[in-house]
Amino acid sequence: MQEVITRLVDVPFARMFVLAGIVFLIIAVLGKVEGKIDPGNVGRVGASVLGIVMLVIGIVMQYIEIRELGQERIAQQSRIQPQNATAAPAGGMTAKQSVAPETSSADKPAIKVVSGTYGRSCNGKAGNATQQIAKACDGKPACDYAVEPVELEEAPANCTRDFAAEWKCGSDSTVYSAILPVGAGKNEKLHLACAG
Structure with a gap:
């Protein structure tokens, strides 16, 4: 079980935000999930807002990470290349x-x-x-x-x-x-x- 939890959590932080945002949006859209989770109207609106915010934060974090990786790659190539x-x-x-x-x-x-x-x-x-x-x-x-x-x-x-x-x-x-x-x-x- 610990290996499964480690694999679930061992992903980039930005992806965790995106996945959490999607989960909250699913809760907001479905409302009652298997009769166990019943968020009500306020809960659905809150889940929608929270889902959208987490999704946006995750996408921004992913964009920043990709940009930094690109800059690092260019810097490495600049150091390697001759003058x-x-x-x-x-x-x-x-x-x-x-x-x-x-x-x-x-x-x-x-x-x-x-x-x-x-x-x-x-x-x-x-x-x-x-x-x-x-x-x-x-x-x-x-x-x-x-x-x-x-x-x-x-x-x-x-x-x-x-x-x-x-x-x-x-x-x-x-x-x-x-x-x-x-x-x-x-x-x-x-x-x-x-x-x-």
């Missing part, structure tokens, strides 16, 4: 590539793209953009990869996506990464470069 990548698109992606100014391509190792993933924040398939970014940047010492919103089949329409790339420089085994976090605008650029 040269700044933000992510809101739709799918196509590539427009512009090469960063080259000083001496013979001195710098070339980029070899390992992975490009679009929409990881929306459970996008890992490596779904590897071919596009490899086509644009492989073999170059530096590359600015512009991302444009378009629709992708695999990602939910209402989900704001991020863009991440991983690459190696020449024959070095070190894997570098850059992320455009959730919420970046159209034509934001992901900068890939190998130090020479």
Whole structure:
């Protein structure tokens, strides 16, 4: 019995308010429940008011919790991303590539793209953009990869996506990464470069 009570109570506080509000509204609408609970007219009005208030409080608390989780996720992504990548698109992606100014391509190792993933924040398939970014940047010492919103089949329409790339420089085994976090605008650029 204690396990059942623990499971019932072990839910977010906001959901408890919503559920309690619904219970009070049911009591207000049904009135007499199985002949055991008879709230009367004043009790029904009181249960209605209390149910609505608890429902509103629960919904507001849930909204605040979701907002805080979103802000925490963005803060975590900001800490992880390198300084040269700044933000992510809101739709799918196509590539427009512009090469960063080259000083001496013979001195710098070339980029070899390992992975490009679009929409990881929306459970996008890992490596779904590897071919596009490899086509644009492989073999170059530096590359600015512009991302444009378009629709992708695999990602939910209402989900704001991020863009991440991983690459190696020449024959070095070190894997570098850059992320455009959730919420970046159209034509934001992901900068890939190998130090020479």
